[in-house]
Amino acid sequence: xxxxxxxxxxxxxxxxxxxxxxxxxxxxxxxxxxxxxxxxxxxxxxxxxxxxxxxxxxxxxxxxxxxxxxxxxxxxxxxxxxxxxxxxxxxxxxxxxxxxxxxxxxxxxxxxxxxxxxxxxxxxxxxxxxxxxxxxxxxxxxxxxxxxxxxxxxxxxxxxxxxxxxxxxxxxxxxxxxxxxxxxxxxxxxxxxxxxxxxxxxxxxxxxxxxxxxxxxxxxxxxxxxxxxxxxxxxxxxxxxxxxxxxxxxxxxxxxxxxxxxxxxxxxxxxxxxxxxxxxxxxxxxxxxxxxxxxxxxxx
Amino acid sequence: xxxxxxxxxxxxxxxxxxxxxxxxxxxxxxxxxxxxxxxxxxxxxxxxxxxxxxxxxxxxxxxxxxxxxxxxxxxxxxxxxxxxxxxxxxxxxxxxxxxxxxxxxxxxxxxxxxxxxxxxxxxxxxxxxxxxxxxxxxxxxxxxxxxxxxxxxxxxxxxxxxxxxxxxxxxxxxxxxxxxxxxxxxxxxxxxxxxxxxxxxxxxxxxxxxxxxxxxxxxxxxxxxxxxxxxxxxxxxxxxxxxxxxxxxxxxxxxxxxxxxxxxxxxxxxxxxxxxxxxxxxxxxxxxxxxxxxxxxxxxxxxxxxxxxxxxxxxxxxxxxxxxxxxxxx
Numbered sequence: 001x002x003x004x005x006x007x008x009x010x011x012x013x014x015x016x017x018x019x020x021x022x023x024x025x026x027x028x029x030x031x032x033x034x035x036x037x038x039x040x041x042x043x044x045x046x047x048x049x050x051x052x053x054x055x056x057x058x059x060x061x062x063x064x065x066x067x068x069x070x071x072x073x074x075x076x077x078x079x080x081x082x083x084x085x086x087x088x089x090x091x092x093x094x095x096x097x098x099x100x101x102x103x104x105x106x107x108x109x110x111x112x113x114x115x116x117x118x119x120x121x122x123x124x125x126x127x128x129x130x131x132x133x134x135x136x137x138x139x140x141x142x143x144x145x146x147x148x149x150x151x152x153x154x155x156x157x158x159x160x161x162x163x164x165x166x167x168x169x170x171x172x173x174x175x176x177x178x179x180x181x182x183x184x185x186x187x188x189x190x191x192x193x194x195x196x197x198x199x200x201x202x203x204x205x206x207x208x209x210x211x212x213x214x215x216x217x218x219x220x221x222x223x224x225x226x227x228x229x230x231x232x233x234x235x236x237x238x239x240x241x242x243x244x245x246x247x248x249x250x251x252x253x254x255x256x257x258x259x260x261x262x263x264x265x266x267x268x269x270x271x272x273x274x275x276x277x278x279x280x281x282x283x284x285x286x287x288x289x290x291x292x293x294x295x296x297x298x299x300x
Numbered sequence: 301x302x303x304x305x306x307x308x309x310x311x312x313x314x315x316x317x318x319x320x321x322x323x324x325x326x327x328x329x330x331x332x333x334x335x336x337x338x339x340x341x342x343x344x345x346x347x348x349x350x351x352x353x354x355x356x357x358x359x360x361x362x363x364x365x366x367x368x369x370x371x372x373x374x375x376x377x378x379x380x381x382x383x384x385x386x387x388x389x390x391x392x393x394x395x396x397x398x399x400x401x402x403x404x405x406x407x408x409x410x411x412x413x414x415x416x417x418x419x420x421x422x423x424x425x426x427x428x429x430x431x432x433x434x435x436x437x438x439x440x441x442x443x444x445x446x447x448x449x450x451x452x453x454x455x456x457x458x459x460x461x462x463x464x465x466x467x468x469x470x471x472x473x474x475x476x477x478x479x480x481x482x483x484x485x486x487x488x489x490x491x492x493x494x495x496x497x498x499x500x501x502x503x504x505x506x507x508x509x510x511x512x513x514x515x516x517x518x519x520x521x522x523x524x525x526x527x528x529x530x531x532x533x534x535x536x537x538x539x540x541x542x543x544x545x546x547x548x549x550x551x552x553x554x555x556x557x558x559x560x561x562x563x564x565x566x567x568x569x570x571x572x573x574x575x576x577x578x579x580x581x582x583x584x585x586x587x588x589x590x591x592x593x594x595x596x597x598x599x600x601x602x603x604x605x606x607x608x609x610x611x612x613x614x615x616x617x618x619x620x621x622x623x624x625x626x627x628x629x630x
Contacts, residue, residue: 063587067587177566
């Protein structure tokens with residue numbers, strides 16, 4: 001008797017499971033993985049988009065640009081957020097797995113170089129920043145500060161910020177060996193806030209408004225005037241980023257394996273449209289120049 | 301087929317020979333065979349697992365040599381700011397000209413594991429001696445589970461404690477340049493391995509036969525002399541094994557060192573410098589690299605090296621235990 005009841009119970013469970021699976025499949029699920037810099041942005045986009053479209057589920061996770069692109073290559077995510085352009089090898093690897101990666105520039109970001117608020121240094125040239133991070137300048141007095149050893153904070157090598165900084169500020173030289181790698185930009189912010197001799201870098205949004213941190217003005221070279229990535233009121237200086245007078249700025253990308261289709265395509269169109277770009281602005285990143293300018297012109 | 305069982309039952313006569321009972325007994329026998337085979341299989345699974353992990357690690361790791369020249373695992377050349385070539389020992393696998401020197405990682409691992417083991421040895425061995433030789437039965441019953449409880453604290457919790465509290469304390473007390481450094485990691489790791497060393501020391505000393513202690517007392521030795529000159533020397537191999545197993549664990553510890561050492565892969569012998577261990581490197585980087593790429597293989601090579609090191613340490617520890625068993629004729 002007992003034995004005979006089991007198949008019946010199993011059948012009930014199987015029906016239930018099948019029904020549940022059917023329910024889950026009915027909603028479109030988009031997974032987005034990648035850049036830690038873009039996690040907040042990606043989550044805000046997802047929240048707003050899901051409010052407007054009830055039948056779409058978007059899951060956003062971080063881990064670093066490299067992690068996201070690796071997941072895209074291995075087919076475990078729909079879209080990858082990246083704060084650096086995809087590398088040729090990565091494109092190649094994706095092609096081997098059967099898909100051409102398509103790139104979308106979705107926003108811009110100014111990278112701030114930061115020190116402790118107690119540090120008297122308030123501006124550096126690009127070359128000085130490069131020399132500090134490669135280990136050729138190791139004492140604050142060499143750049144007009146106190147006689148103190150410079151403690152460098154950087155990011156893990158899977159971070160797009162790490163790669164961008166290495167390419168554009170260090171000119172592809174290696175980071176000094178004693179640069180401490182932190183798991184995220186907020187960890188860099190925390191370390192620099194605590195460390196009077198520290199220096200760090202990362203997306204402006206992570207440092208703006210922190211009273212223990214000073215955002216340095218950066219000069220392109222010896223002749224240019226040092227420019228802050230922030231306006232006097234503490235807002236990001238869009239014009240300086242668009243005109244490249246602030247020298248450390250980059251695009252934030254979303255990558256898709258093959259041309260996006262269906263829900264993913266609609267989502268990307270929305271991100272690049274006025275609603276998506278407004279969110280970029282709201283959380284202190286820099287919207288894409290063309291879009292934003294056209295919109296401003298329309299408003300005037 | 302089972303005439304043996306049937307006849308036995310028949311002879312004893314206590315169990316009536318009913319067909320159903322025989323069937324049940326037969327089933328019992330098959331069950332026993334099944335259980336025995338299952339248990340034996342499990343014993344071999346441990347060996348098979350080690351072997352498979354070994355093969356898997358090396359198969360991937362060895363391929364690193366296909367694209368990276370062997371010398372680059374020690375050092376490589378790089379232009380400095382004035383474009384003069386310099387010899388560098390860096391682990392920087394991401395960039396135009398990737399660097400794969402294992403030297404900073406090896407030094408980092410040992411700068412954490414050696415001080416960590418040293419600290420844990422002092423406290424762990426002392427604690428083990430106390431438990432085995434001095435503590436009364438009641439105290440023992442309280443302290444031993446407490447120590448084992450310490451072994452059960454998740455390492456991420458210890459790592460967080462090191463990162464948030466211990467690091468600040470160490471910097472304030474010693475004025476270290478780096479807030480997160482090898483010593484903070486070593487202190488954290490020692491918390492994990494004190495229980496390993498303490499319980500193994502306790503076991504080793506309790507395995508020393510009582511007649512040795514009685515003999516020492518008979519010769520007029522007091523308790524301290526008995527411990528230091530008779531019991532500890534007799535259990536020395538066991539103590540060595542305890543310490544080595546602790547060190548193996550320290551080398552393999554990942555979460556604490558990832559959180560507490562600052563992760564700067566520099567060539568240094570100063571335990572108060574920020575370092576990057578082999579384990580932390582694998583943990584931080586493996587998730588982010590495309591499978592089968594150059595960095596992926598290099599990380600497997602690091603893993604293989606770590607595996608060989610801990611394997612050798614554990615092997616020596618096992619030999620030490622075997623030696624003690626032989627000497628004490630247990």
